[in-house]
Amino acid sequence: TARAAANKLENADELIDSVETFIFDCDGVIWKGDKLIEGVPETLDMLRSKGKRLVFVTNNSTKSRKQYGKKFETLGLSVNEEEIFASSFAAAAYLQSIDFPKDKKVYVIGEDGILKELELAGFQYLGGPTDGDKKIELKPGFLMEHDHNVGAVVVGFDRYFNYYKIQYGTLCIRENPGCLFIATNRDAVTHLTDAQEWAGGGSMVGAIRGSTQKEPLVVGKPSTFMMDYLSNKFGISKSQICMVGDRLDTDILFGQNGGCKTLLVLSGVTSLETLQSPDNSIQPDFYTSKIADFLSLKAA
Ligand code: PLP
Ligand code: CA
Numbered sequence: 001t002a003r004a005a006a007n008k009l010e011n012a013d014e015l016i017d018s019v020e021t022f023i024f025d026c027d028g029v030i031w032k033g034d035k036l037i038e039g040v041p042e043t044l045d046m047l048r049s050k051g052k053r054l055v056f057v058t059n060n061s062t063k064s065r066k067q068y069g070k071k072f073e074t075l076g077l078s079v080n081e082e083e084i085f086a087s088s089f090a091a092a093a094y095l096q097s098i099d100f101p102k103d104k105k106v107y108v109i110g111e112d113g114i115l116k117e118l119e120l121a122g123f124q125y126l127g128g129p130t131d132g133d134k135k136i137e138l139k140p141g142f143l144m145e146h147d148h149n150v151g152a153v154v155v156g157f158d159r160y161f162n163y164y165k166i167q168y169g170t171l172c173i174r175e176n177p178g179c180l181f182i183a184t185n186r187d188a189v190t191h192l193t194d195a196q197e198w199a200g201g202g203s204m205v206g207a208i209r210g211s212t213q214k215e216p217l218v219v220g221k222p223s224t225f226m227m228d229y230l231s232n233k234f235g236i237s238k239s240q241i242c243m244v245g246d247r248l249d250t251d252i253l254f255g256q257n258g259g260c261k262t263l264l265v266l267s268g269v270t271s272l273e274t275l276q277s278p279d280n281s282i283q284p285d286f287y288t289s290k291i292a293d294f295l296s297l298k299a300a
Contacts, residue, residue: 028246028268039292110156185220
C-alpha cells in the first residue's frame with residue numbers, strides 16, 4: 001500500500017509529545033564516523049528533561065555495546081550501555097532468545113564486537129577477525145576440516161574477510177545439520193570515512209549466501225527482531241515510539257515494519273532528492289535536516 005509523501009517536520013513539539021520513546025540510529029544521526037553531529041548533546045538533554053526514553057540502535061557490528069558506551073562517552077554524551085542496541089548484541093540476544101545450546105559453537109565471520117557479545121552471553125565461538133591467517137593448500141585429496149559442533153554461523157562486517165572464512169562458514173552451513181545462518185545486517189554500503197562509500201556488511205553476507213544458496217536470518221535493521229526485543233524489554237508499545245534514522249531501506253523500514261512513527265534526518269546518507277525521487281517507495285512520516293531541529297522547530 002502506498003504511503004503519503006513525507007512531510008517536512010514543522011512542529012517538533014507535537015511529534016515529541018506524541019511518543020514516549022525515541023529510537024535513534026547512530027551513524028548519520030548522532031555522529032558521522034567519529035564526529036559528533038551538530039546540536040546532538042543539547043537535543044538529547046532536552047528530550048531527557050521531558051522524560052522521554054532514548055534508545056540507540058546501530059547496524060554496525062564491529063563494536064560491542066560496551067565499546068559503543070565508550071564512544072558515546074568520548075563524544076561527551078552520557079548514554080548507558082543498556083540503552084545501546086548494536087547488531088553485534090542483537091546476534092547474541094537472538095541466540096539467547098532461541099535457547100541456542102551452550103554446548104554448541106558459533107562460527108563468527110566478523111570483528112571484535114560480535115566476539116565480545118557472544119562471550120558475555122556465555123556462548124562458545126570460533127572464527128573472528130584473525131581467522132584470516134590460515135592457509136589452504138590445495139593438493140590432491142585435500143580436505144578442509146570443520147568443527148561438527150558448530151550450530152550457527154554469524155556473519156557481520158569484516159575487514160579481514162577472506163576465502164578461508166567463506167569455505168569454513170559454507171562447510172558448517174552445508175554439512176552440519178540444522179546449522180543456522182545469521183546476519184547482523186546486510187547494508188550494501190557503509191561510511192567508514194565520509195569521503196567515500198565503502199562495501200558494507202551485505203557483501204560478506206552475500207558471499208555466504210552465494211555459496212550456500214541459503215537466506216540468512218537478519219537480526220539488525222530493518223528486521224523486526226530488535227524492535228520486538230526492545231519493546232518487550234522496556235514494555236513500550238510500538239505506537240509510542242518514533243524511529244529516527246538517516247537511511248530509508250534500514251532505519252525507516254525498521255520503524256515502519258515495527259508500526260512506529262518515523263522521522264528521516266538528512267544529516268547522513270539520504271538526500272532530499274533521493275527521498276523525493278519517483279524511484280523511492282519508502283516514505284517516512286516526517287523529514288528534517290538534523291535532530292537539533294527539535295530545538296528550533298516550534299508551532300507557528
Ligand atoms: N556497518 C558498518 C561497518 C558501518 O561502518 C556503519 C556506519 O558507519 C554501519 C553499519 C551503519 O551504522 P548505523 O546503523 O549506525 O547507521
Ligand atoms: Ca545510519
